[in-house]
Amino acid sequence: MEGEQDHPLLVRARRLSTDLLAPAAQRVDRDGLPAAHLDALRTSGLLGASAPQTYGGSGVPEAVARDIQETLATGCCTTWFVQAQHQSPLRLLAASDGPAKERLLPELASGRLLAGVAYAHVRSFPRVPVRATAERGGWRFDGTVPWYTGWGLNDVMLLAGIDADDEVVLAFAGTGEERGLRASEPLRLVAVSSSRTVSLRLDGLWVPPESVVLRTPRERWAGTDLAHAANVSPAVFGVAEAALRVLEETGTEAAMTAHGLRTELATVRRQAYALADHPAPDHGVPERTALRLRALDLLRTVTTAAVVAGGGRTTGLDHPAQRLARESLFLLVQGQTAPVRRAHLASLASGSKPAASS
Numbered sequence: 001m002e003g004e005q006d007h008p009l010l011v012r013a014r015r016l017s018t019d020l021l022a023p024a025a026q027r028v029d030r031d032g033l034p035a036a037h038l039d040a041l042r043t044s045g046l047l048g049a050s051a052p053q054t055y056g057g058s059g060v061p062e063a064v065a066r067d068i069q070e071t072l073a074t075g076c077c078t079t080w081f082v083q084a085q086h087q088s089p090l091r092l093l094a095a096s097d098g099p100a101k102e103r104l105l106p107e108l109a110s111g112r113l114l115a116g117v118a119y120a121h122v123r124s125f126p127r128v129p130v131r132a133t134a135e136r137g138g139w140r141f142d143g144t145v146p147w148y149t150g151w152g153l154n155d156v157m158l159l160a161g162i163d164a165d166d167e168v169v170l171a172f173a174g175t176g177e178e179r180g181l182r183a184s185e186p187l188r189l190v191a192v193s194s195s196r197t198v199s200l201r202l203d204g205l206w207v208p209p210e211s212v213v214l215r216t217p218r219e220r221w222a223g224t225d226l227a228h229a230a231n232v233s234p235a236v237f238g239v240a241e242a243a244l245r246v247l248e249e250t251g252t253e254a255a256m257t258a259h260g261l262r263t264e265l266a267t268v269r270r271q272a273y274a275l276a277d278h279p280a281p282d283h284g285v286p287e288r289t290a291l292r293l294r295a296l297d298l299l300r301t302v303t304t305a306a307v308v309a310g311g312g313r314t315t316g317l318d319h320p321a322q323r324l325a326r327e328s329l330f331l332l333v334q335g336q337t338a339p340v341r342r343a344h345l346a347s348l349a350s351g352s353k354p355a356a357s358s
């Protein structure tokens with residue numbers, strides 16, 4: 001039986017990360033994400049790795065899909081972040097039924113269409129940044145999406161609004177010259193600034209009923225979201241790996257530091273992924289949250305070590321250590337929910353490090 005680490009798509013991801021993404025990461029951070037990166041992802045089959053084979057995907061095991069994400073983040077966090085937006089709509093469609101699945105899932109699985117997401121604002125409840133209203137047989141969306149990644153790079157977006165009954169309405173919309181949709185200029189971010197992240201103003205954006213993929217009570221959506229957000233993002237381990245490599249290349253003393261940090265990261269990674277693989281999605285949320293915080297603490301440590309080991313030259317914008325340190329700041333808050341934020345602040349206030357058992 002073929003080992004997961006030898007899966008052809010994971011091997012392909014490693015090659016893409018090593019040969020294309022990593023050598024260009026500094027340039028992408030400075031100048032923008034080139035179309036060649038997204039084209040390579042489209043043709044590699046990696047965008048549809050998790051999609052069912054019956055819809056043109058590869059249906060890889062969850063562990064392989066996770067390792068692919070980690071590998072891409074090791075090469076270039078910006079490229080990882082843009083393509084990561086594609087994965088949630090793909091998974092939601094795969095678990096759904098209806099016309100949106102039949103129309104869009106084959107396109108997303110093949111990479112012919114690239115998707116983005118506009119639903120993090122639902123976490124602001126009881127504030128409702130985007131209101132969904134039934135209208136003309138479909139749904140009208142009004143309000144502001146404060147954060148949308150991949151504008152001008154992806155083709156469709158999964159948009160969320162809350163209706164008058166406090167149900168979350170998730171529907172697909174275009175990202176072109178849609179009536180009732182206006183994007184800001186790209187936001188200036190401390191990291192992944194080349195991801196073309198914007199805010200969106202919705203003023204009567206209408207979607208037909210066949211574009212709606214899910215309607216669910218907000219409480220149910222929030223419970224699922226909270227459980228998912230407790231997991232460590234694979235990108236945390238990916239960026240940490242990139243920083244460890246920089247550290248190892250700096251000198252003997254730095255390499256010894258890297259060795260100890262790599263061992264500790266491997267322990268946290270093993271525990272975090274084991275908990276994430278539990279069949280019950282709400283299992284061990286406190287433990288998973290603690291491991292998320294510990295992984296972020298280690299990421300901050302290893303990126304700081306890469307800066308310290310390189311000395312003053314690491315403050316130059318051409319040095320990867322400062323980019324990785326900025327990316328670690330970004331990952332501190334990426335996918336953050338209110339419970340995770342409270343737990344993280346409490347941990348920082350107490351000066352404690354969430355423990356990882358052996």
